[in-house]
Amino acid sequence: MTIPLWTPSRRRVEAARLTEFVRRYAPGATDFEAVHGWSVDQREEFWAAVWDYGGVIGERGERRSVQRTAMPGARFFPDATLNYARNLLRRSDDAPAIIATAEGVADQVLSWRDLRAQVAQVAAALRADGVGAGDRVAAWMPHVPETVVVLLAAASIGATFSSCSPDFGTLGVLDRFGQVEPTVLVAADGYRYGGRTFDVRDRLAEIVAGLPTVRRAVLVGNVDHDAVAPATTAWCDWVAPHRAMTEPDFVELPFDHPLYVLFSSGTTGAPKCIVHRAGGILLKHIAEQQLQCDVRAGDRVLYFTTAGWMMWNWLVGALASEATIVLADGSPFEPGPSRLFDVVDAHDVTLLGVGAKYLDALRKDGERPGDDHDLGSLCTICSTGSPLVAEGFEYVYEAIKPDVHLASISGGTDLCGCLVMGDPTRLVFAGEIQGPALGVAAAVFGDDGRPAAVDETGELVATAPFPSMPLRFGADPDGARLRAAYFERFPGVWAHGDFAARTTHGGFVITGRSDATLNPGGVRIGTAELYRAVEALPEIAEALAIGQPWDSDVRIVLFVRTVAGRDLDAALVERIRSEVRRRCSPRHVPARIVAVTDLPRTRSGKLAELAVADVVAGRVVRNTEALANPESLAQFKNRAELVD
Secondary structure, three states: OOOOOOOHHHHHHHHHHHHHHHHHHHHOOOOOHHHHHHHHOOHHHHHHHHHHHHHOOOEEOOOOOOOOOOOOEEOOOOOOOEEEHHHOOOOOOOOOOEEEEEEOOOOOEEEHHHHHHHHHHHHHHHHHHHOOOOOOEEEOOOOOHHHEEEEEEEEHHHOOEEEEEEOHHHHHHHHHHHHOOOEEEEOOOEEEEEOEEOHHHEEEEEHOOOOOOOEEEEEEEOOOOOOOOOOOHHHHHHHHHHEEEEEEEOOOOOOOEEEEEEEEOOOOOOOOOOEEEHHHHHHHHHHHHHHHHHOOOOEEEEOOOOOOHHHHHHHEEEHHHHHEEEEEOOOOOOOOHHHHHHHHHHHHOOOEEEEEHHHHHHHOOOOOOOOOOOOOOEEEEEEEOOOOOOOHHHHHHHHHHOOEEEEEEEEEEEOOOEEEEEEOOOEEEOOOEEEEEOOOOOEEOOOOOEEEOOOOEEEEEOOOOOOOOOOEEEOOOOOOOHHHHHOOOOOOEEEEEEEEEEEEOOEEEEEEEEEOOOOHHHHEEEEHHHHHHHOOOOOEEEEEEEOOOOOOOOEEEEEEEEEEOOOHHHHHHHHHHHHHHHHOHHHHHEEEEEEEEOOOOOOOOOOOHHHHHHHHHOOOOOOOHHHHOHHHHHHHHHHHHHOO
């Protein structure tokens, strides 16, 4: 029998917000399976309970849903009105709403009172520029308070917001914001990362020139307070006429009013322009954060992200729980690998969110943050971005903190939330996500469209509607692209694009993106299964696998980056093959293993497997702007090892 890595204490279970919620709204449910079943079968009742428990400010209306089973087409609370920003700015006192920390500058604290005033002033500046409900506001900004202020100001007046981070190149920004057609663009003069400062004003000039709908470009002096740039207005000058404003004027809007636009990574073409509905996002984040991450008023939440990843939007949503959000901009390894844990201790962070690859990097480097940090405030560690291997789970409990809720979570930009995630009242097992998200009918389907057996790998799906499904895609008037993206493979069922399996504990194991699934001999293999086996070897820093068409079939090619000072010799190649055969199966064993010095990844840190497959096959990678390190693709081209 598998031994759990963490068992929540009885006291912790009793005090959990999920326990309180169940007692209040589903007293007949005796375990999580029953609670989840109720949350899906009686989903209108569940989401109404989330509205009440989360103290949503607004009018819910009489109807709780229309077309309750249609996917796409279902709508929740069609008569409701609310304002997203009002719900995030429910406090007005001197307690901290935002704590910002960045490389090379002093920490900044913004109280709830100050945040409300800044939102009011920026909203007034937007209105003065003619921005109203239905217009678009874009931010090309780092992970700083001004970015949060612009989102909330836009939402307060009904404008739709979109953002990406300043490390995006010109074409990457235009590929995204060109679809949004913003009226106002807010941009920084530069950013700091890895001990260096990057001035992006040359790119900004190109971006402004490439967005003909922009009537006002606002420059935020992020690295130089006095920075100027052609065809822009300084942030201070833009806001100055409205400094007397202290309270926002919120516009009440329909539940499905477009709140913000997120974009897919876009490594295989133009990024999808995903429009999200305000009410659905608000309820989804309340359910995830308060019930399954146990976030409460006064907590301090740090998710390491950029403004170009959906976890930034998720983090901002924690304001609705009256939690302080901690913005950590720059590199997590600058000035050293313990930086994020330094921030946890300095600011009493209660929830720390990171990418799985960050934890893997710490583990590989032998870092032990728990040895020289107090971490007394830390209750929850969330991990996402890619599957966290079993050794990563064990590392957290052995080297960081033995009594912490490790919540591996998985979802995506498409729903700006999770399909499967943690539960503060249940056991944590190595390598497993604890269970489905409440209100989401998560399941695993085989190729035949039927539920897969326990431990059988298949497609991660949702079989019933939930409120944060996308409102629409940009430039998709009849919804054809949205239906093709999620509902064509299994009609009436959301196919998420992840390869997964249910476990005997009621949890999930994500084994990779199904669009990057390997098919040697017609057998579907998730790439994460390979990575788990290969990256367990101390000589391997990270790996990336693709399927290469070969001899009327597909063969597995594995690219590896070794740790410093270790070469990929014949002995190591044999060890890799042996380990894959032992831990996975003979079918998983790579036909070719090739050494590289870097692996391409998206700006949110995900491996760009499909881009590598395109390069190896001699195809053009259609959107290198979506990659954080596009120069790494050159080493995959015309490899002699792959042509014989």
